[in-house]
Amino acid sequence: MILSPLRRASNLKSNRNPAERIIVALDYPDAAGAESLLRQLEGIPCYMKVGMELFYAAGPQFVLRLKEAGYNVFLDLKLHDIPNTVKGGSASVTRLGVDMFNVHAAGGAAMMEAAREGVEQAMSGRPGAAKPILIGVTQLTSTSQQVLNDEIGIAGPIEEAVLRYASLAKQSGLDGVVASPLEVTRIKERCGASFATVTPGIRPAGAAIGDQSRVMTPQDAFAQGTDYIVIGRPITGAAYPRQALEQIIESITG
Numbered sequence: 363m364i365l366s367p368l369r370r371a372s373n374l375k376s377n378r379n380p381a382e383r384i385i386v387a388l389d390y391p392d393a394a395g396a397e398s399l400l401r402q403l404e405g406i407p408c409y410m411k412v413g414m415e416l417f418y419a420a421g422p423q424f425v426l427r428l429k430e431a432g433y434n435v436f437l438d439l440k441l442h443d444i445p446n447t448v449k450g451g452s453a454s455v456t457r458l459g460v461d462m463f464n465v466h467a468a469g470g471a472a473m474m475e476a477a478r479e480g481v482e483q484a485m486s487g488r489p490g491a492a493k494p495i496l497i498g499v500t501q502l503t504s505t506s507q508q509v510l511n512d513e514i515g516i517a518g519p520i521e522e523a524v525l526r527y528a529s530l531a532k533q534s535g536l537d538g539v540v541a542s543p544l545e546v547t548r549i550k551e552r553c554g555a556s557f558a559t560v561t562p563g564i565r566p567a568g569a570a571i572g573d574q575s576r577v578m579t580p581q582d583a584f585a586q587g588t589d590y591i592v593i594g595r596p597i598t599g600a601a602y603p604r605q606a607l608e609q610i611i612e613s614i615t616g
């Protein structure tokens with residue numbers, strides 16, 4: 363069961379409590395696992411991310427339960443399909459009442475514009491509701507320079523590929539991008555300070571990197587000017603998840 367209501371982060375510009383800029387990835391195979399973590403983190407007003415693992419198992423119902431508990435929710439389904447399908451998917455996700463969701467920038471301008479149209483269409487039926495933050499995924503933080511060039515076949519520095527996706531996302535009317543904190547400074551220079559950056563690939567010093575490639579510590583990521591960090595296993599896989607999260611909060615405030 364999800365416990366007490368939490369204070370809700372209002373929007374990008376008025377994030378006061380640093381915890382509101384930490385997005386915890388609830389990568390669990392079922393609702394019970396995620397609920398156990400929520401009990402341990404009770405009272406800390408961080409953002410919660412529902413990704414494909416939990417959503418495919420627990421569905422929209424779990425998103426609604428998080429919303430009822432007062433959390434801001436990032437629904438990470440990385441939509442990537444023909445524009446008409448992404449428009450409909452984006453409208454459904456918006457009607458669900460999530461605070462943030464993402465689409466793959468690799469789907470191109472027409473697809474991202476369709477996502478925005480889907481949001482706008484759904485918002486017309488939800489007067490007074492807050493519009494979700496629409497984010498484009500650039501290059502996954504698990505992708506290395508070598509994989510990009512040799513396997514995927516995109517030439518040049520990975521940062522250039524990320525910047526290209528970020529510019530396209532901005533031109534298509536998106537609110538920001540998912541990228542590595544390593545690319546935040548250049549994205550802000552290219553797309554403007556108010557263009558949001560949501561950065562996974564976060565590893566506190568000494569934490570196992572696992573399948574991530576382009577990583578940074580929480581404090582360094584915020585020093586680069588990121589708006590939100592996304593962090594999963596360093597919290598969910600810790601012996602004491604609450605302590606792990608509190609240490610991260612302390613590292614960014616101290």
Ligand SMILES: O=C(O)c1cc(=O)[nH]c(=O)n1[C@@H]1O[C@H](COP(=O)(O)O)[C@@H](O)[C@H]1O
Nearest residue numbers: 387413438501502503540562592593594595
């Ligand atoms: O869109 C995302 O959230 C995402 C994009 C990306 O490029 N890299 C990335 O790791 N993520 C997500 O961020 C989370 C990172 O989890 P950890 O590696 O366990 O901290 C996972 O839920 C990923 O699905």
